[in-house]
Structure formats: C-alpha cells, structure tokens
Amino acid sequence: MLKTEPTTDLFARALDEAARAAGGDGQPRPHAEARAAATLRLAALGAPTRRLEAWKYTDLRAVLARDYAFVHGAPAGRVTAADVDAARVPGLDAALLVFVDGAFDATLSDPFDGTDGVTAGSLQAALTEDAPAPFGRLTADEDAAFLALNAAFEADGPYVHVAARRVVERVIQVVHLTTADAPAFVQTRALIVVEEGAQVRIVETHHTLGTAPSFSNIVTEVVVGDRAVVDHHRIQDAGDAASQVNTARVQQGVQSLYRTGTWTFSGELIRNDIAVVLTGENSETNLAGLYLLRGSRHVDNRTLLDHAAPGCMSDELYRGIVFDKATGVFNGKVMVRREGQQTNAYQQSQGVVLSDDARHFSKPELEIYADDVKCSHGSTTGEVDPDALFYLRARGIDFDRARALLLTAFAHDVVARVGIDPLREHLDTLVEAGLA
Secondary structure, eight states: OOOOSOOOHHHHHHHHHHHHHHHTTSOOOTTHHHHHHHHHHHHHHOSOOTTSGGGTTOOOHHHHTSOOEEOOSOOTTSSOHHHHHHHSOTTOOEEEEEEETTEEOGGGOBOEESGGGEEEEEHHHHHHHSOOTTTTTTTTTOOOHHHHHHHTSOOBOEEEEEOTTOBOOSEEEEEEEEOOSSOEEEEEEEEEEEOTTOEEEEEEEEEESSSSOEEEEEEEEEEEOTTOEEEEEEEEOOOTTEEEEEEEEEEEOTTOEEEEEEEEOOOSEEEEEEEEEEOSTTOEEEEEEEEEEOTTOEEEEEEEEEEOSTTOEEEEEEEEEEOTTOEEEEEEEEEEOTTOTTEEEEEEEEEEEOSTTOEEEEEEEEEEOOSSEEEEEEEEEEOOOHHHHHHHHTTTOOHHHHHHHHHHHHHHHHHTTOOOHHHHHHHHHHHHHHHO
16 A cells, blocks of 8 residues: 655544544444544545656645635525526426535435435435445445545435336436535535436536635446446536545446546536446446636546456547646546457547646556457647638638637537537537637
C-alpha cells in the first residue's frame, strides 16, 4: 500500500470526524466494520498528490486546505421547490429525487416506492431497512483515497433498484443541491442495481445555492444485469466555487448495454473517475463526455474500460473546449484481458485550446492481452480549424460568431449521442450559453 505525502487539513479532519461518528451516540449502525476498515485505509493512504501517476495533472492542495464544515442536510425551509425547479431539466417527465447537502429530502422529492418492481429513493434508508446485496462490492478491494474517505462515513445518496424485466418509462432525475452558505464538505453515496432484462434512464444534476466554496466527494456503484439497458447522465454545473471528485464503478452482465455521459459546464476543480468492467459476453458500453472550461476551471476525466469477456464492444468520445487559464485533462484506458477475444473498442479524445494560457492534456491508453481484437484510439489537441474559420468569415460572418458556430458544432457531435430528447435540447442550450 502506497503512502503519499502527509494528509491535508481536510483528510486529517476527516479522520477525526470518522472516529467521532463511530463513537457517536452508542447506537448500532449498519456496515460499522466496513467503515472502520475504510478509516484505516484512509489513514494509510492520505490525500493523493501529483507524485501518483493517476493524479499527475491535478493538484488538490489548494481546494483541500480550506476549512470546510462537514455537512449533511440543511435546515428546514432553506431549500424551496423553486430552487429544485431551477435545477431540473426543462420538459423532462421524470420521477424526482432531491438531495440537499448530501441528505435525501422527501418533501421535495417524487420517488418510486417499490410498486411494480421499481424503487428509487434514499440509499441510507435502504441500508437501514435491509442492506442491498451489491452495496460496496464494486469498491471493496480498491485502495483509492476518496473511496476510503467516502466509505468511512454514513453517506446518503440515490438508491435505484429495478426488478428483472421491468421497463421504467419515466426518467429518474436526481437533483443534488449544495447550500454552501459557508465552506461545505459533502459526501454522497449512490447504488444503482438494474436486474436482468430491465431498462432505466437516470439523469443527475448538480447545483449550488450559496456562494461559499464547497467540495463534494461522490461514489456511485452501478450493477447492470444480463440483457439490461441503462442510460446514466450527469450534468456538472454547480458554479465556479464548487469542487468535486466523482468516482463511479460499473459492472455489466451478458448482452447488457450501459450508456453514460458526463457534461461539465462549471466548477473550480472536478475529477471524474469512471471504471466499467464488462464481465458478461457481448455486452456494450458507450461513454461520452463534454467539458467547457473558462477562467481557471480544472477538469480531469479518467476512464477505464475493462474488457473481461469475449465479444464485447465499447465506444468512447470525450471533447473539451478550454478558454482563458483553464485546464482540461483526459486519461482513458482500454484494457482487454485474455478472456476478451473478439473485442471491438474505440476511444477518441479531442480538445480545443483557445488561449495561450489554457492547457489540455490527453493520454489515451490501450493494454491488450488477447489476439483477436479490433481496438483503436485517437487524440487531438489544437486550435479552431483556421480553414473553416476563414470559410465562414469570407461569407460575411464576424470572427466571434464564426468561432462560436464551429465550437457549437464540435460540441454537438457529442451531445447528439444522448437519446433523451429534453436532455439533449437542454445540453445544447447550456453549450450555446457557455460559448456566448
């Protein structure tokens, strides 16, 4: 186990908080042993630094050194229905789960209650009643600091369970709101279990109501059963005082389909780390990401597609537009194990850099141990195509408008992959506003 540099203030205080919560009021708590083990891992690992290859381009020291309060929930009445409506996707007919400072707010939510085989609500409530079998299974053996930090606490978050062969017609929208009236540290834990032959669509949005800095540590586990279909999208638009580490672990069964998109429009520092293991034959994964960065925003996208079964497909497209002094990072790896014969995997990362001080780092990787595969990757980083820009300007379009048109088209190629019409239209609107 690798010991990093000494812990930052946040990690040091997290250890104290975890110890205090474990003693608490003396009441028994579910998964207490797992939390105790996670606390030990947290103490051994410490906060990740740029000495670690996985964090080479992302320096956490500034955002972790702040004096955050560990918050869970907000005072009654602090968040209104109007606040929730402002965070929803316009025109989307959806069941609604609202989490305020990491805690489920039943008064603002419209969940599924388990009838017809569909449950969507609070993970903490589900763990209290009867711990879902897959909880913690996809992250148990991983020595990652932010996973240990999350597991050391009783974090709440969305719990979605779809029984076998159920098709959920309504989208499930999860709204994460951070009040940030003072510097706040929020943790969220999510579990999504979609059984054999079932289908579900989930859209998550992140917004901040206050103006103080905030830091969110989010861990999501997704189990996609045999022949199940899951669409899962996350819109990150919480404002430029909000930082986030978002870790997702996904396991797919036979002939399953998992489609996911990460759409980033604001944030001080954001790290997205998603790993998908294709354990069932003939399964398919589609990953998409778009990040539009201004000011000094920093977004680091790290992906792993682990082909552990034969006949699987994966298609990955990430694009970034970087202005001012912002930094975009993409590190994507496709691994094909010996069992992964007849894999078909494609990965592409593209960044557009629009100022001398902006930075974009791209590191695509292939690690292949099978001999009957089709795998390719591509990566480009550069400016707007000068020939295309000249073509538009020669037809009377001014420079700013011409560039915006080209950038909109560049972004829309990723957005066009979204199969939920209101979400796709909303993303186009956010792109247009971000490029204005």
